[in-house]
Amino acid sequence: MDIGWYLAVSALIFTIGAAGVLTRRSPLVILLCLELMLNAANLALIAFSRMHGNADGQIFAIIVMVVAACEVTIGLGIIVAMHRRRLPIDVDELRELQG
Amino acid sequence: MTSLKLFAWVTLLAPLAGAILTGLVGRRLPGRGAGYLGTAALAVSFAAAIGALVSLQGLAAQQRQVVSVAWDYANTVGVDAQLSLLLDPLSIFMILVVSGVSMLIHLYSISYLDSDEGYVRFFAYLNYFVFSMLLLVLAGNFFVLIIGWAFVGAASYMLISFWYRRGTATGAGIKAFVINVLGDVGLVLGTFFIFKHVGTLDFLGTFAKAKTSFDPGSADLTAGCILLLVGAFAKSAQIPLHTWLPDAMEGPTPVSALIHAATMVTAGVYLIARMHPLFELAPSAADVGAVIGCLTLLVAGTIAIAQTDLKRVIAYSTMSQIGAMIMAVRAGAYAAGLFHLMTHAFFKALLFMSAGSIIAAMAGQQDLDKMGGFKRAMPFTFGCMCIGGLALAGIPPFSGFFSKDEILLLIGDRGGWYWILYAAGYVGAFLTGVYTFRMIFRAFYGEPVREARELEEGHLHHAEIHTNPGTGEIEDTDVGFPGPDHHIAEREPSMKLAMGTLALLATVGGFLQIPKVTHVIDHFLAPSFRDSALYAREPGNGLLAFGLVLGAACGLAGIAVAYYVWVKNPGLSERVRLRLAPLHRLFVNKWYFDELIDMVVVRPSRWFGSFAQQTFERVFVNGVLVGGTTGVVRAGSSAVRAAQTGFLRYYAALVVLGMVVMAFYFLVAA
Numbered sequence: 113m114d115i116g117w118y119l120a121v122s123a124l125i126f127t128i129g130a131a132g133v134l135t136r137r138s139p140l141v142i143l144l145c146l147e148l149m150l151n152a153a154n155l156a157l158i159a160f161s162r163m164h165g166n167a168d169g170q171i172f173a174i175i176v177m178v179v180a181a182c183e184v185t186i187g188l189g190i191i192v193a194m195h196r197r198r199l200p201i202d203v204d205e206l207r208e209l210q211g
Numbered sequence: 212m213t214s215l216k217l218f219a220w221v222t223l224l225a226p227l228a229g230a231i232l233t234g235l236v237g238r239r240l241p242g243r244g245a246g247y248l249g250t251a252a253l254a255v256s257f258a259a260a261i262g263a264l265v266s267l268q269g270l271a272a273q274q275r276q277v278v279s280v281a282w283d284y285a286n287t288v289g290v291d292a293q294l295s296l297l298l299d300p301l302s303i304f305m306i307l308v309v310s311g312v313s314m315l316i317h318l319y320s321i322s323y324l325d326s327d328e329g330y331v332r333f334f335a336y337l338n339y340f341v342f343s344m345l346l347l348v349l350a351g352n353f354f355v356l357i358i359g360w361a362f363v364g365a366a367s368y369m370l371i372s373f374w375y376r377r378g379t380a381t382g383a384g385i386k387a388f389v390i391n392v393l394g395d396v397g398l399v400l401g402t403f404f405i406f407k408h409v410g411t412l413d414f415l416g417t418f419a420k421a422k423t424s425f426d427p428g429s430a431d432l433t434a435g436c437i438l439l440l441v442g443a444f445a446k447s448a449q450i451p452l453h454t455w456l457p458d459a460m461e462g463p464t465p466v467s468a469l470i471h472a473a474t475m476v477t478a479g480v481y482l483i484a485r486m487h488p489l490f491e492l493a494p495s496a497a498d499v500g501a502v503i504g505c506l507t508l509l510v511a512g513t514i515a516i517a518q519t520d521l522k523r524v525i526a527y528s529t530m531s532q533i534g535a536m537i538m539a540v541r542a543g544a545y546a547a548g549l550f551h552l553m554t555h556a557f558f559k560a561l562l563f564m565s566a567g568s569i570i571a572a573m574a575g576q577q578d579l580d581k582m583g584g585f586k587r588a589m590p591f592t593f594g595c596m597c598i599g600g601l602a603l604a605g606i607p608p609f610s611g612f613f614s615k616d617e618i619l620l621l622i623g624d625r626g627g628w629y630w631i632l633y634a635a636g637y638v639g640a641f642l643t644g645v646y647t648f649r650m651i652f653r654a655f656y657g658e659p660v661r662e663a664r665e666l667e668e669g670h671l672h673h674a675e676i677h678t679n680p681g682t683g684e685i686e687d688t689d690v691g692f693p694g695p696d697h698h699i700a701e702r703e704p705s706m707k708l709a710m711g712t713l714a715l716l717a718t719v720g721g722f723l724q725i726p727k728v729t730h731v732i733d734h735f736l737a738p739s740f741r742d743s744a745l746y747a748r749e750p751g752n753g754l755l756a757f758g759l760v761l762g763a764a765c766g767l768a769g770i771a772v773a774y775y776v777w778v779k780n781p782g783l784s785e786r787v788r789l790r791l792a793p794l795h796r797l798f799v800n801k802w803y804f805d806e807l808i809d810m811v812v813v814r815p816s817r818w819f820g821s822f823a824q825q826t827f828e829r830v831f832v833n834g835v836l837v838g839g840t841t842g843v844v845r846a847g848s849s850a851v852r853a854a855q856t857g858f859l860r861y862y863a864a865l866v867v868l869g870m871v872v873m874a875f876y877f878l879v880a881a
Contacts, residue, residue, distance in 0.1 A: 133863050142859075207857030 118159035126152035137202050139194075143187045150180045215270070216279040218263035219298050222306050223345045225256040226313075230338035237331035246321035249334030253314040253341060260306045267303050275299055275738040276415065278351050289410055295351035297414050301739040304549060304732075305348035305481055309474055312556045313341045315709040319564050320465040322703035323571070326694035327463075333373060337469065340366035344474035348481055352412040353402045356482075360398055360442065363475055364391035370470070371462040376691030379681050383458035390455045394445025397438045398482075404435030405489065418488040418742070425492055436489055436496035439482065443500075447479025447533045449507045454805050456530055460522040460577075461681075463693070464567030467522055468560045476529060477552050480536040484545050487743055491543070500541035505632045507534030510802055512642030516649065517798035519579045520681075521566050524650045528603060529559055531639060535618055538632055544621035545740050550724050550732045551614035558602035558611055558717040564700070564710045565596035569654055571697035573662050574674040577681075579650065584659025588666035592700050593655050595710045600651050602717045604644040604766040607759075610721035615640060616762040617724065623758065624750040637765050644769015652777040671699065726755055 125148055132145030154173040161169025194201060229252025237245035267275055276299040284292040296302075317337060324333050343366045347359030365388070372384025402412075408424040408431060409417045425432040443449070448456035456476070460467055470476060483490060483500065490497045508531050515527035532555050539548030569585060569592060570577055586593050602609035605616065615636075623633035662672040673696065677686045688695040700706040723731040776783050788795050797803070 130867055134860055134867065137860075203859040206859070210855055210857030 115159055115163050119156060122152045122156040122159065124152075125149075125155065137204050139187070139191050139201060139203055142203065143184060143191075146187075147180060147184065150176055213266070213277070215263055215266035215277055215298055216296075218259045218266055219279060219296055219303075219306075219349060220281075221259035222256050222263060222310060223296070223342070223349055225252050225259065226310075226338045226342040226345065228252060230335050230342060233331060233338060234335035237335065243321055243325065243330075245331040245334045246317070246324075249338050250314065250317040250321060252338055253310060253317050256341070256345070257307075257310040257314045260303070260310045263298065264303050264307060267298065267300065272738050278413070278415065280351075284354070291352070291412055292354045293352060293413075294355060295413070296349040296355075297351035298349070299739045300736045301481075301484060301549070302349050304553075304736060305477075306345055308477075308553050308556050309341065309344050309348060312560050312713075313337075313344075313469060313474065315712055316465050316469050316560060316564075319468070319567075319706050319709035320463075322698045322705045323465055323567060324463060324694070325698055326688075326696035328688075328690045328694060329373060333463070336366065336369050336373065337465070340370060340469060340474065344478070347478055350414075352414055353406065353417075354412050357395070357399055357402065360446070360478070361395050363446070363478060364388060364395060367391065367459070367470055367475055370466040371459045373462055373466065374692050377461070377679060377686065377693075378684075379679060380461040383455070383461040387455040387459050390445050390452050393452065394442040397441025397445065401435045401438030401440075401442065404431050404438065407431065414485070421488050421492060427492070429493075432489065433493045433496050436486070436493040437499060439486060439489075440496060440500050440503075443479030443482045443537070444503065445479075446482075447476050447537060448530050449479065449503050449534060449537060450510060451804060451808065453507065453511070453530055454801075454808060457518075457523045457526045457801070460520065460526050464522065464563060464570060467526070468563035468567070476533050477536075477556070480533065480540055480548055480552050483537065483540045484549060487540070487543075487545060487740065490541070491743060497541050497543075501538050501629075501632060504534040504537030504539075504541060505635045507531065508538065508639040509534075509635055509642075512639050512646065513798050514801050515646040516642065517795055521570065521577045521579055521582070521650065521654065522563070523577075524579070524646060525559070525562050525566055528562075528643060528647065529555075531643065532559070532603070535615065535636060535639065538622065538636070539618040542622045542625055542629060542632065543743070544618055545743065546724075546733045546736050547614065547617040547621050549736060551611075551618055553732075554602065554610035554614040554717070554720045557713055557720050558599045558609070561595055561710060561713040561717050562599035562603065564706070564713065565592050565599060568592040568700040568706065568710075569596075571699045572666055572672065574672050574697055575677065575680055575693060576662075579653045582654045582660060583657040584655070584663045585666075586655040588659070588663045589655075589699065589701055591707065591710070595700070595714050596651055596655070598714045598717055600647040602721075603647050604769060605640050605762050606644075606766045606770070607763050608718075608721065610717050610719070612762065612766070613721035613724055613726070616758050617726065619762065620726075620750050620755055620758045623754055637761055640762055640765040641769045644766045645773050648770045648773035649777055652773055656778050657781065666699075671697065671702070673697065726759070727752075 129145045129148030129150075129152060132148065133142050136142055136145065154176055157169040157173045157176070159169075161167060161173075191201065194206075199206070229249050232252070233245050233249050237248065240248065267277075270277075276297070279296045279298060281294040281296075284294065286293070317334070320333065320337065324330055327333065340363070343359055343362030345359075347356060347363055350356035350359050368384045368388040368391075371387050372381040374380045405417060405421075406412060408429075409420040410424075411417055411420065421432075441452075445452040459470060462470070490500075511527045511530035511534060515524050515531065518524045518527060532551070536548045536551050536555070539545075539551065568589065569582065572585065572589060572592075573582060576582075598609065602611040605612045619633055619636040619640075622629050622636065659667070665672050677688055677692070677695065678684060679686055686692040698706065700710055723729060724733065776787070800806070
């Protein structure tokens with residue numbers, strides 16, 4: 113199959129993820145959308161890896177998964193902590209870093 | 212190391228060791244221990260100075276200029292800064308006078324300052340002062356001379372403001388220090404002018420090269436010599452840099468004796484004598500010095516007549532006598548000037564010590580108006596004061612007679628316009644007689660005051676409430692003010708010993724150099740001045756006899772006038788004062804020199820300072836430099852801060868936007 117299809121799917125998923133990150137206000141959904149963007153990138157990496165016929169891209173994808181797992185762990189941990197402290201689960205409400 | 216060098220180093224370092232030792236362990240010593248320690252250091256110094264004298268006389272006359280170098284500070288291209296001492300008859304003469312008289316003043320201070328809380332500090336300072344002065348006179352090059360010069364200024368500051376909680380004393384100390392620093396600047400700049408041409412800092416090297424390095428009448432040499440004179444005038448309290456000296460009377464009386472007799476004020480005389488090869492090449496600078504000396508002689512004499520503060524009268528007489536010495540060494544009468552320096556050290560220290568004794572009997576009061584009739588109560592002090600006064604007024608056979616007349620004789624012998632100086636000198640001698648005996652008659656004759664009557668009954672007066680004699684402010688007697696008890700010479704053996712020795716020296720000191728009979732000083736100093744064209748002139752017999760008679764007559768006339776005005780007709784001085792009110796005002800206000808300096812220097816500087824503060828500091832530095840910088844930073848940061856909204860999604864959008872822009876860039880670039 114032509115690599116173009118893989119890349120098209122990957123770009124589509126990435127765009128969906130990015131749009132989700134930008135539009136949704138719940139940190140949980142933002143995390144999910146981030147996962148979508150990471151996995152879109154993984155798909156592109158693996159597709160290129162097949163095209164070139166070497167395994168570098170696949171290894172990259174595995175590393176990205178590890179990083180994604182870590183990121184989700186921390187992100188979920190933060191969300192649980194926020195919930196326990198009765199903070200609003202809404203990224204627009206959390207703006208203490210305003211300059 | 213020859214014995215001469217060894218003795219010289221011991222002379223120099225004994226007071227330094229004394230200062231450090233007294234400062235460190237003085238407090239642990241019982242009673243007057245610190246005083247004895249400080250005096251012992253000076254005794255060692257004086258003994259070593261005598262040793263140096265003996266060793267120097269053991270050398271052949273041509274070899275009596277020895278340089279002792281301890282080490283080099285820097286010996287690089289063109290600069291030879293060494294710690295070196297020049298040992299020749301001039302410096303040995305000076306260390307003998309300095310260490311000898313200082314030793315007696317230390318001895319006097321053991322009792323005089325006894326009840327002062329700053330007793331240990333006093334002796335540490337005093338030792339340090341003597342060390343500084345010895346460094347100054349022993350210096351073998353300009354470098355060490357400048358160090359000694361500055362040390363003396365610093366030491367005088369510490370001693371004048373010794374009673375550091377007395378506002379008038381600290382003010383006087385600051386004044387002395389500032390004026391002395393002015394002199395230091397003159398000395399350093401003058402050294403530059405000379406160093407530029409001769410290329411060496413060493414005295415002997417400078418003098419050897421001076422004749423070839425400078426053209427006759429060279430402007431640089433004249434400028435250098437005049438700048439050296441500025442240094443000399445500041446230290447020696449010559450017009451117009453003299454105003455610190457009368458104010459320095461705020462210090463304890465032994466300090467006045469030390470500064471005004473043996474050290475400090477004689478530094479200018481020494482400097483000019485030491486630099487004589489340069490001054491002889493720059494006659495115009497020398498003439499400036501002679502004229503200033505002469506002016507000081509007359510102005511100080513007239514001020515002294517009108518002052519009522521006992522110590523200030525003596526201070527102005529010091530100014531006047533130093534004026535005579537400066538005049539002498541400027542006119543080429545080196546040996547006479549130094550001879551007068553020595554006799555002056557004796558009788559002036561004696562006068563100050565006697566004054567200290569009276570002030571103690573008056574419980575710190577220095578005003579002549581409040582004194583009187585101490586003759587019967589204090590016979591010893593009276594005797595010493597009379598000997599000092601007779602020597603100061605130049606009455607034969609006391610020491611001042613011979614030294615003063617030799618100065619004037621040699622000045623008159625120069626001829627030409629020096630006759631004006633000659634005449635001024637005799638007017639000065641007459642004034643000296645008047646004010647010295649005015650002081651003595653007012654303090655010792657007349658109706659005994661309460662303090663004198665108490666003392667006759669055997670009770671030394673002590674004030675119940677201690678006050679500043681100048682301003683009347685109330686003072687407590689703990690640290691920083693004079694101590695509660697006073698000590699007079701009649702009751703203290705150490706004071707008596709010091710004053711007795713000086714009285715003896717003031718009486719017989721003149722016999723070292725009786726015209727046509729003895730020439731001890733002349734011959735001793737000859738090796739130092741052998742390159743001088745003006746040294747050892749032999750004036751005619753007629754002038755000599757005339758001068759001797761005239762000198763004695765002027766002094767006696769002065770005393771007679773003082774006796775007539777202040778003893779015979781007690782009301783007369785009041786009538787004269789009313790008749791000559793403007794003149795009296797001029798003298799009491801010290802010829803308005805303080806006001807003049809205030810107007811010419813202090814006020815413009817203050818005006819400029821406040822102008823600079825108002826415009827430059829406030830507008831330019833504060834407004835433009837500081838305000839401008841902070842304004843730029845503040846505006847920039849507020850612009851950057853606007854981007855920090857705190858919205859997470861906004862940040863994410865920026866990231867995405869950035870990525871898109873980059874992607875487009877690469878697409879277009881490809």
